[in-house]
Amino acid sequence: AQTVTQSQPEMSVQEAETVTLSCTYDTSENNYYLFWYKQPPSRQMILVIRQEAYKQQNATENRFSVNFQKAAKSFSLKISDSQLGDTAMYFCAFMKLYYNRDDKIIFGKGTRLHILP
Amino acid sequence: EPEVTQTPSHQVTQMGQEVILRCVPISNHLYFYWYRQILGQKVEFLVSFYNNEISEKSEIFDDQFSVERPDGSNFTLKIRSTKLEDSAMYFCASRAGGSYNEQFFGPGTRLTVL
Incomplete structure (x- = not known):
């Protein structure tokens, strides 16, 4: 079974600073996807960034980037130039690569991030 | 932009x-x-549905739960006899076919069982 672990329950940083959220996972699969989801106070689940395990290049989306270390099973999220709107709960998540079939997303427990003015 | 919608937003x-x-x-x-999130906890998978049948369900999805796609547009989750511990946020998600397509989440329904 796959597991996702986020060891930082809560973090606070000053606006405009860079922050890194940690995530480790465990799987015996070789092909899979990893995600970071953002959940603001509205509780809507918003996909921030996605990484395919077969790609060595780390994914980036504007101010958001990941450090994907497949051998170490580590998948951290870096937020650069943090903004007040980044305040949210962030979930690391895993999904098997399962061609043309559905599969569930497995979430970590989340890191609550506060961006301070 | 197309989006997943859920009703009601809050059910007591x-x-x-x-x-x-x-x-x-x-x-x-x-x-x-369908996924659920008990307040303050992680999001948990309940059930997946494809081609009018359940593809996979978690151990949470016991006989009290059922899903249905009654009319080709709606997708429903029924809880037959609610318990206090069913209080949670319930998220619906959907995705297109193919080897990978993003699961799009709805805004959730907050269920409060008194």
């Missing part, structure tokens, strides 16, 4: 009552999911 019910949570997935999507 008495223990033992039946509730139906409704979702309208994105129109050309083929795979449908």
